[in-house]
Amino acid sequence: MTVSWGRRLASSFLAALTVAVVTHAASMFLFFVSQQYQAATLSQVSEFYFFATLFSVVLLFVFALVGAFRRWYTAIIAGVVTGIIACLAGSGLTTVLGGFALDAATISFLWGTFLSLNGVYVIVLAILAATIGRAIYNRAIAFRTAQNPIERRIALVRMPAGNLADGQLTHVERTTVDTELADTQWDGYVSALEKNGWTTREVGFADTMADSVFVEDTLVLLGDTAVVTRAGTESRRAETDGAEETARDLGLHIERIMSPGTLEGGDVLKVGSTVYVGRSSRTNAEGIRQLRAIAAPLGYHVVAVPVTRALHLKTTMTALPDGTILGHPDLVDDPAFFPHFLAVPEREGVAVVVLSENTVLMSSSAPATAALLEDRGYTVVSVDISEFEKLEGCVTCLSVRVR
Known part of the structure; x- marks a missing residue:
């Protein structure tokens, strides 16, 4: 809205x-x-x-x-x-x-x-x-948005830190990141959300936290409940403070993943009432157990998924509005595990942000995948996020969508 x-x-x-x-x-x-x-x-x-x-x-x-x-x-x-x-x-x-x-x-x-x-x-x-x-x-x-969940379409975003280029890497080799271009690309990403009916809210700027722009990792939204995560690496754990403050401002109920559990938002993919959670290098079994305990009373069913070929689950797959799972065979451990799995031709094409029932946002690095989705009747909004992709980021990583 x-x-x-x-x-x-x-x-x-x-x-x-x-x-x-x-x-x-x-x-x-x-x-x-x-x-x-x-x-x-x-x-x-x-x-x-x-x-x-x-x-x-x-x-x-x-x-x-x-x-x-x-x-x-x-x-x-x-x-x-x-x-x-x-x-x-x-x-x-x-x-x-x-x-x-x-x-x-x-x-x-x-x-x-x-x-x-x-x-x-x-x-x-x-x-x-x-x-x-x-x-x-x-x-x-x-204020009024928080009082009426039906109307709420807010995207939480966070400006890139000054030391963005120092972000952590796990599955890709480090290449030069153009931070000025990254700032421009971030502005374009935010603009694309706003042009498609989303109200953006900035989480407090964290200039010394290199990975803080990947705000999705700090919160998991389950209806009106915001689960404050606990990062798999010590250096990222302070990122949740600003995100929790913003979630409180929106009137969301707060739950937390506690030690020794670790869970990052990039490992959580919601498809209807099913919540797929990646068991990755950043999310451990205890974190999944705690999320399952939080999600069950809210009507969600948590399913653990192995993630060994990429940083997070949502850098291997996401879902279209109709529930179809998009993934690249080289990244997904077992595609047969998922119903309605659709293999996409480009690795960058696995990630989409659902803007509406008919519109998705994705990286401009995946034109063939965009054409595939358009052929299925979707409107595709493409954004250039090449500098964030160098840091194992994707379109989902850069925002937390509050519906």
């Missing part, structure tokens, strides 16, 4: 108003402290910032409406631009209303205020836009 304009308007206004008001109050407090707690400072500074704050509400509202609060870096940019424009406009209006001419000397003075009063305002506004503003906007956007 695409988020309604009414919800966007309300979320944008709430975030903009909160950021502007808190910035106003925080700036007043900072100068109150710097002036040795002189009470007169409060009214003077508040009056100085009055119009700037009004302009900030309007500008932040516009930025939020076009999606600037969806990512932390765009929120910072929006905050800086808003702060500069709002301070110039607000200070200029205050100057004119005070009876001063808006001449060259006055304009020069206004620019000079960015070294003091207005500079503080801009910095505070940018920080709050990227933190409080972004949090309020995202939670407000998701």
Whole structure:
């Protein structure tokens, strides 16, 4: 479901108003402290910032409406631009209303205020836009969705870390990863989800966690229950913190895989009420046992599947909306184990993200498989994820779909 304009308007206004008001109050407090707690400072500074704050509400509202609060870096940019424009406009209006001419000397003075009063305002506004503003906007956007599971189509995504190229490898040799291209490809992946009716929610950026972009490994969704996983490698276990926080924000019930169990989301493939779980190098028997105990009361049947030729189960197979299992014979240990198995011509073609009953998203590295699926009546949305494929990633790895 695409988020309604009414919800966007309300979320944008709430975030903009909160950021502007808190910035106003925080700036007043900072100068109150710097002036040795002189009470007169409060009214003077508040009056100085009055119009700037009004302009900030309007500008932040516009930025939020076009999606600037969806990512932390765009929120910072929006905050800086808003702060500069709002301070110039607000200070200029205050100057004119005070009876001063808006001449060259006055304009020069206004620019000079960015070294003091207005500079503080801009910095505070940018920080709050990227933190409080972004949090309020995202939670407000998701609030009604979380209350109505029928309408919910949210994809959790996570920006690539700065050290993406250092991601772990198990079954492929390391090759050079173009991180700038990876960032561009990630943007294209997110855009493809959004263009096909999914609302994306960013899990907190983890710049030092190389594999964190593969957010699917952190959560397993079973209806309204989010199972927080436990990675098979120690270095990836901190990735779940941000994912769990986002799942809580969506109102999902939280369960966990506990030590000594290990389970990664890439090893879990749901087909109706059947949950296939890969017994791989990352998911152990105890992790499968714990997931089975969580899933059974929710109406799911867990089936363990051996995975020895690839990193995760879903790098060997995924399922079409009609339940057909897609897989490549070189990757699947025993294709006969699965009903309705369809062998695909390319290894990159085993992974699809189901966008709707008639539409799937897949890697552009598998054109022959795309043609095969189109011949079966599906609309195929292709995205380039070549840099993530170098790290044993696929289209499913880059998001967690909440339905």
